[in-house]
Amino acid sequence: MTASTATETGAAIVKLEDVHLSFGQTEVLKGIDLTINKGDAVSIIGPSGSGKSTILRCINALVTPQSGKITVAGTRVDQLTKESERIQLRKRVGIVFQQYNLFPHLTVLDNIVLAPTKILGADRTATVKLARELLEKVRLSEKADAYPGQLSGGQQQRVAIARALAMKPELVLFDEVTSALDPETVGEVLWVIRDLIRDGMTSILVTHEMRFAEEISDTVVFTENGRIVDHGSPQQIFHTTDNPRIRQFVGGLSGGGRGAVRDGEGI
Amino acid sequence: MQDMNLTGLFIDLMGRLGLNYEFLATGYEAQIWRDGFITTLYLVAVTIPVSLIVGLIFAACLTSGRLWLSAPVRGFVELTRNTPTLVQLMFSFLVLNTVVSNMLGGAQNNPLSPFFWVVAVVGLHVAALHAEAIRGGIEAVPSSMIEAARGMGFSQFEILRYVQIPLAFRASLPAIVNGLISLVKSTTVGNAIAVSEITYASIMVWTQRDNVVELMIVLLAFFSLINFVVARVGSWVERRLAIPGYGL
Incomplete structure (x- = not known):
């Protein structure tokens, strides 16, 4: 259940050990240790620029750290030297971004079908069937033939989640997936993610939705200045922590009514 | 014959307007002229796909981020954009073609015809223009x-194949159509190395017949018609590829 307990390596699907990463002169990660078990939902919270999104990009081999060990689903990510090896890893690890990034020239259905058929070589008929099931799951069946430009932000983000799931990933990374959405559509995206976590999908979320993080996470990780300041159950991080910095951050963000409105309504 | 009667009628009608198309009734000159139309259409039909395919390859090289691919293409694009097509054609035919002939042990062994050199020079020249337009489109795809x-x-x-090129092609389509229109006009440089396209054929006829105005009217109408068709096909493709709800 808890992250960073090195004894549970048997069930660990993601393990970062003393990961250091710099972009040029800027040190972004200053020794990250993190263990995530299969089936867990882990939220990474913390102020902007604390390295949250970079942690996700390390797990997906989109960036390579200067030092440290990263193990994802049995693969030593830090030791991958060829782009083709990193591509093999990325096919197994889904990632959804803040800006949805759907392919604007393809219909919703083709957005979902493209990668499995062209990248994994999956059968098209079976993939179309899977894509329709996933669209049902994210409640967008009627939008299969629409183009991304015709959808709202929340709808596009749900398609992006379905697109990631079509690759049948072993875990999914969510990088501030609701940050670009207007408050009214945040709920519909969180609903989809909550459903996914209940189905047992290993999920790592970088999020500013504190109420949501508290509700769905097995573990919450607080980062600041490239380090993990603390981690623990949502109860620990959000309510019983002694760390004044975390109390200040959590209180400042979820103390008002905003979190409750965004999380609760329209679901 | 019906055909001869029609030709005769046309010559007679034009004669009344003061235009001299009498050569159409002759065998030899009429044949040269008809072949000129066909050669020009053939040149256009071959050079357009050559320019598009090479332009796409050039654009892919320019945006590859690999110096050994981008540097030679960049050099070629700059050279071909900044020098006259006519000079390029003469250089290719008089220098490169001679080098090839010498390497193969004589002109009789050289399979490269003047027609080939027009396709190569005009095709690559326009490909360089396409490449710049497509490169712009590729680089406009958001990094996210x-x-x-x-x-x-x-x-x-x-990513290039499934994301960047489909978007870049749409963005650069108006520029590509402009390039193709200029390509159609550029095929006339072939007359400099005796490719018997329509301007060459027309010159052959009017030096004998002194009917420059008559042939000019047809020449201008002919190229206008080809480029009218090119522009219409271009806007048809543009409409077909338009993305609903997207700026392109």
Whole structure:
């Protein structure tokens, strides 16, 4: 259940050990240790620029750290030297971004079908069937033939989640997936993610939705200045922590009514 | 014959307007002229796909991020953009073609015809223009979209093939159509190395018949018609590829 307990390596699907990463002169990660078990939902919270999104990009081999060990689903990510090896890893690890990034020239259905058929070589008929099931799951069946430009932000983000799931990933990374959405559509995206976590999908979320993080996470990780300041159950991080910095951050963000409105309504 | 009667009628009618098309009734000159139309159409039909395919390859090289691919193409694009097509054609035919002939042990062994050199020079010249337009489109694809595709396991080539080129092609289509219109007009440089396209054929006829105005009217109408068709096909493709709800 808890992250960073090195004894549970048997069930660990993601393990970062003393990961250091710099972009040029800027040190972004200053020794990250993190263990995530299969089936867990882990939220990474913390102020902007604390390295949250970079942690996700390390797990997906989109960036390579200067030092440290990263193990994802049995693969030593830090030791991958060829782009083709990193591509093999990325096919197994889904990632959804803040800006949805759907392919604007393809219909919703083709957005979902493209990668499995062209990248994994999956059968098209079976993939179309899977894509329709996933669209049902994210409640967008009627939008299969629409183009991304015709959808709202929340709808596009749900398609992006379905697109990631079509690759049948072993875990999914969510990088501030609701940050670009207007408050009214945040709920519909969180609903989809909550459903996914209940189905047992290993999920790592970088999020500013504190109420949501508290509700769905097995573990919450607080980062600041490239380090993990603390981690623990949502109860620990959000309510019983002694760390004044975390109390200040959590209180400042979820103390008002905003979190409750965004999380609760329209679901 | 019906055909001869029609030709005769046309010559007679034009004669009343003061225009001299009498050569159409002769065998030899009429044949040269008819072949000129066909050669020009053939040149256009071959050079357009050559320019598009090479332009796409050039654009892919320019945006590959690999110096050994981008540097030679960049050099070629600059050279071909900044020098006259006519000079390029003469250089190719008089210098390169001679080098090839010498290497093969004589002109009789050289399979490269003047027609080939027109297709190569005009095709590559316009390809350089296409490449610049497509490159602009490729570089306009947001980096966040490319990162998303990378994150899903697309290789650099697959991103180019499935994401960047489809978007870049749409964005650069108006510029590509302009390039193709200029290509159609540029095929006339062939007359400098005796490719018997329509301007060459017309010159052959009017030096004998002194009917420059009559042939000019047809020449101008002919090129206007070809480019009218090119522009219409271009806007048809543009409409077909338009993305609903997207700026392109």
